[in-house]
Amino acid sequence: MLRSGLLGGLALAVMLPLGAVSVGGGGTGTTGPSLTIYTGNLALARQEVERTLEPGAHTVRVDGLPTNIDASSLIVLNDGATLQGVHGQRNYQDPASGPGTSLELDLEVQRRVERLELAYLTTGLNWSASYALVVARDDASARVDGYATVANNSGTSYEEAEVQLLAGTIQRGRGRFEPAAPLRAEAFEEMAAAPELQEAAFADYHVYTVSTPLTLRAGESRRIRLLGAGSVRTRKEYTFSHSANYYRQSPEPLTQPVVISYRIERGEESEFGGVPLPGGQVRLLQRDEVGRIQLLGIATIPNTPRGEDLRLVTGHAFDIVGTRTQTDYERPAGNVYESGWKVEVRNRSGSDVTVQVIEQLSGDWSIVESSQRWEKLSAGAVRFFLDVPAGGESVLEYRVSVRT
Secondary structure, eight states, X not given: OOOTTOSSOEEEBOBXXXXXXXXXXXXXXXXXXXXXXXXXXXXXEEEEEEEEEOSEEEEEEEEEEOTTEEEEEEEEOOXXXXXXXXXXXXXXXXXXXXXXXXXXXXXXXXXXXXXXXXXXXXXXXEEEEEEEEEEOTTSSEEEEEEEEEEEEXXXXXXXXXXXXXXXXXXXXXXXXXXXXXXXXXXXXXXXXXXXXXXXXXXXXXXXXEESSOEEEOTTEEEEEEEEEEEEEEEXXXXXXXXXXXXXXXXXXXXXXXXXXXXXXXXXTTSTTTTSXXXXXXXXXXXEOTTSOEEEEEEEEEOOBOTTOOEEEEEEEEEEEEEEEEEEEEEEEETTEEEEEEEEEEEEOSSSOEEEEEEEEOOSEEEEEEESSOEEEXXXXXXXXXXXXXXXXXXXXXXXXXXXX
């Protein structure tokens, strides 16, 4: 069963080990920031600084900021205060809380402020989604478990953290999308009492929120359960695909492996289909004849909206192979090409299989004749269905006309 509110948003609350904030000879405390962590080694921190400021010009020193802070991104959110400048960045090592950074903020205060609201970007924090599908022996169903892994490589520890994880691809302002940084934190903290996760749509993204505070120590990763479904419908598929050049004669026959994939049905009304899936790795596993779990393959999925099916490629079939041969070639007109093809699929396994033979075509094409049933997939592809008995072989012969 999917846990209530699991898929959709995951937020973690983070309390930074911040030091004092001072103006002149005075000092004040800070409250821990909350973080929104993105999948591209980036986090947005929101932090409140306890400080009473009367109208006028002030310089405020903020200690305990993360060492990976992007000082150019810092903004003050109070309506009654204007940030005039940032300077005096200093890195230090605190015996109790570890490394930190301090900044001095020049402020013009229009009306009394009792608590400064700051926001800034910092690197060194990252998260990723991963999934495990345990496929039943008959390949018709699977159990699904999804997790979010949060890694803290920022050099700063976050005690009793409140964090949000945003699923989606954001533009990073460099003319291209930043790839996600690997989760390199070495230590791994096992999940304690499972926190409740709440999903919410935000703008064109999805945000995941953890209801209980978490501790993210420097150099550690934390894995959190994201979703689960006891049974989803699956369908195993075999595909023999090729993009042939139909405008010239082809040389000797070409032998290729047959691709194995699993089609995961995700209708919106179903338990697993009614939730969005953050992009990540999917590990497909299955028990062997004596019950040992084995890895079938690892696939990668993009961010997937609710109701969208998945096709997960797991590898190449060992005992099923195909050979494609051009049997005829004609050019009845200057811009018309006609060719005959034979596709032989050999099945050395102990089970009957159906292989989808997909041919990529271009130009104005038509299938003149075929020995097997077929369907037009798109303007550039046709699919044939080839039933291959256990220990035997099946042959597809077709003729195609292409006009440029």
